Amino acid sequence: MSAQFDFTGQTVLVTGGSSGIGLAIAQGxxxxxxAxxxxxxxxxxxDYPDDLTTFTYHQVDMQDVPGVEALANGISKLDVLVNNxxxxxxxEAAYDPENFEATxxxxxxxxxxxxxxxxxxxKASGGSIINIASMTSYFGSPRGPGYGASKSAILQMTMSLGALWARDGVRVNAIAPGWIATKLTAPIQGMAEIADPILQRTPMGRWGEPDEMIGTALFLASSDVAGFITGVTIPVDGGYCTL
Ligand SMILES: NC(=O)c1ccc[n+]([C@@H]2O[C@H](COP(=O)([O-])OP(=O)(O)OC[C@H]3O[C@@H](n4cnc5c(N)ncnc54)[C@H](OP(=O)(O)O)[C@@H]3O)[C@@H](O)[C@H]2O)c1
Structure with a gap:
């Protein structure tokens, strides 16, 4: 699939690219x-189970402001930023105010x-940003109010920054994955009371795979095919949003 797109000579940063959706997009x-x-x-x-040797690796906790600044300081050229x-x-930890703030x-x-x-x-490269939203960008998230609030705000911020930076030639879009089998969702995949309603509501009736996010990421980052698209969030969800 990646062969349909050519990013030769371009520089991409994928936060959280060590695992799951971020790793799949980085591989794409x-x-x-x-690079x-x-x-x-x-x-x-x-420290990771997957082979990450083809990437440049940077350790950072995104909650650590100086750490995020250090990450940015180390980047001198950029075509695509994937905020994943x-x-x-x-x-019960989901309802702790400190954990809400951390999320x-x-x-x-x-x-x-x-x-x-x-x-x-x-702006210098004419590049773009891809954020990762969620089904909780659209729907209530009673098991994780901080998560839902953060992902709903990602959708809104994608519109705001898309509009803000449009005349600078920087497009800002997002992908809203449905329910994807990753380390993040591993704790609930085997919990019937949570997993069964998810699968029943997903018209395609299955969990998505991380590599099913790649095509949309490459499409959104390709200025030759998506050059007039900014501020949008695209669900990649097996139809979850349709019901
Ligand atoms: N899986 C889904 O169903 C789903 C659905 C919608 C949206 N999403 C979103 O997709 C993105 C990727 O999630 P995933 O499902 O692929 O989960 P994942 O496999 O757990 O990957 C999460 C990535 O984020 C990194 N990370 C976690 N906490 C961090 C922190 N405090 N500071 C810096 N990096 C941190 C992880 O680093 P380590 O590997 O070192 O832990 C990992 O690289 C997330 O934004 C998630 O909210 C996932």
Whole structure:
């Protein structure tokens, strides 16, 4: 699929590219010829089960403001910024105000900070930003109010920054994955009381795979085919949003 797109000579940063959706998107850009930097929370790529040797790796906790600044300071050229890193708290921990704030810091505030810091490089390259939203951008998230608030704000911020930077030649779009089988959702995939309603509501009747996000990411980043698209969030969800 990546062969349909050519990112040779382009530089891509995927936050949270060490795993799941971010890793799949990073692999997609790499296979299309880009030089890809990924981030993760661990000290080195040796700490991850997947082979990450074809990427430049940077350790950062997106809750750590100086850490995010250091990440930005290390980037001198950029064509595509994929703001993918994200997390959630589960169970009673999801209702702790400190965890609500942490979720907003990781999933939202760091996305704005990094985008704001790196947009001069994107203006210089005519590049674009891809944010990762969620079904909770559209629907209530009673098991994770901080997660839902952060992802709904991602959708709104995508519109705002898309409008703000349009005349600078920087497009800002988002992907809203449906329910995707990753490390993040592993705790609930086997919980029938949560997983069964998800699958019943998903017209395609299955969990999505991380690599099913690649095509939309490459499409949105391709200025020759998506050059008039900005501020949109595209669901890639097996039809979840249709019901
Ligand atoms: N899976 C789904 O069903 C789904 C649906 C909609 C949206 N999303 C979104 O998709 C994105 C990727 O999630 P995923 O499902 O692929 O989960 P994942 O496999 O757990 O990947 C999450 C990535 O974010 C990184 N990360 C987590 N907390 C971080 C922190 N505090 N600071 C810096 N990096 C952090 C992780 O680093 P480590 O590998 O070091 O932990 C990892 O690289 C997230 O924004 C998530 O909200 C997922």
């Amino acid at each position: 850009f790499r296979d299309a010829g880009a 890809v930097t990924i981030t993760g929370t661990q000290a080195s790529i040796a 890193a994200g997390t959630t708290f589960r169970g 907003i810091d990781i999933n939202l505030n760091s996305v704005y900070r990094l985008s704001h810091r790196l947009v001069p490089l994107l």
